[in-house]
Amino acid sequence: MSQQTDYVESIENAFKLAGDPERAVAQSAYMRNKFSFCGLMANERKEILKPFLRKENRPQKEDLESVVKSLWRKPERELHYAAQELASKYMRETEKRDIDWYEWMITNQSWWDTVDFIAATLVGNYFRRFPDERDGRMEAWLRSENIWLQRTTLIFQLKYKDQVDADLLALNIRRLLGTNEFFINKAIGWALREYGKVNPGWVKEFVNENEMSNLSRREALKIIGSA
Numbered sequence: 001m002s003q004q005t006d007y008v009e010s011i012e013n014a015f016k017l018a019g020d021p022e023r024a025v026a027q028s029a030y031m032r033n034k035f036s037f038c039g040l041m042a043n044e045r046k047e048i049l050k051p052f053l054r055k056e057n058r059p060q061k062e063d064l065e066s067v068v069k070s071l072w073r074k075p076e077r078e079l080h081y082a083a084q085e086l087a088s089k090y091m092r093e094t095e096k097r098d099i100d101w102y103e104w105m106i107t108n109q110s111w112w113d114t115v116d117f118i119a120a121t122l123v124g125n126y127f128r129r130f131p132d133e134r135d136g137r138m139e140a141w142l143r144s145e146n147i148w149l150q151r152t153t154l155i156f157q158l159k160y161k162d163q164v165d166a167d168l169l170a171l172n173i174r175r176l177l178g179t180n181e182f183f184i185n186k187a188i189g190w191a192l193r194e195y196g197k198v199n200p201g202w203v204k205e206f207v208n209e210n211e212m213s214n215l216s217r218r219e220a221l222k223i224i225g226s227a
Contacts (some may be wrong), residue, residue: 001057001212002058003063003067004063004070005070006022007052007059007067008067008070008071008074010052011052011071011072011079011082012074012076012079014048014134015038015045015048015076015078015079015082016038016076016159017039017040018038018040019037019040019046019078020039021039021040021140022039023037023039023040024037024147025039025196027077029040029196031077031111031113034111035075035077035080035109035111036075036076036077037074037076037077037078037148037209038076038078039078040078045078045081045082046085049082049085052082052086053071053085053086053089055089058086060091060127060188061093063161064086064087064090065098066103066175066210067075067083067086068084068086068087068101069083069104070081071083071086072105072108072109074076074160077113080109080114081114082085082120083112084105084114084117084121084122087102087105087122088117088122089120091121091122091125091182091192094125094129094130096130096133098126099123099126099130099133100124101136102118102126103149105118105122106123106146106148106149106152107146107148107149110148112147112151112183114147115151115152116151116155118152119151119152119155119156119158119160120155120156120158120159123152123156124156124157124158124159124160127156128160134168138153138168138172141153142172142176147181147184148181148183150184151183151184151187153172154172154173154176154184154187154188154190154207155187155190155191157169157191157195158190158191158194159196161197162198163200164195164198164199166195166199166202169192169195170206173191173206173210173212174193174210176188177210177211177212180213182215185212185213185215185216186215186216186219186225188212188216188219188220189215189216189217189218189219189220189222190219191209192206192216192219192220193220193221193222193224194221196220196221196223196224197223200224202221203221203224204221204224207220207221219226
């Protein structure tokens, strides 16, 4: 058994041993039965995962993609959470090629709970480190028919605060206006609301000048109001 396989199976066994089958059923129902669960509360999962995330116990960076994908292919959702939290421990070591498997994560086992973490944490960090990679990837994702890649173009700057590229945010939003897709319209509002914390005037002006869904508008102005 390889070290990577042993690492993945050790996490899987620890999660399943501590899980609550009845809670797992309820958690799966909450996620529209898209995923199986071990039945762990978030704090329980994080406590079990702690030793696996310690630097001395983590896999080598060159093995990270393989380990993440192995966890991601498991049916239990907690293992997907473990995979993305593991990936976040290597953000200072991010390489240009990593965006390819970040994209793989976004487009596999896709739902808001993982995509939002990947977008705002992993992808957000990636484009800070490699800004020359950003525009080409944005264009490809916007042109794709994958709502999760499109959602990522809207929310990868969530943690940028006053460093948000407002022109890019506006461009990406305008490219996606007019959709009936809930997860896109919600993300438009979320991105605007977050940027409104540091530049409320820009957000109010943008909302007033662009026709958007009631959901997007409501979310955008939730904190700053429409006055």
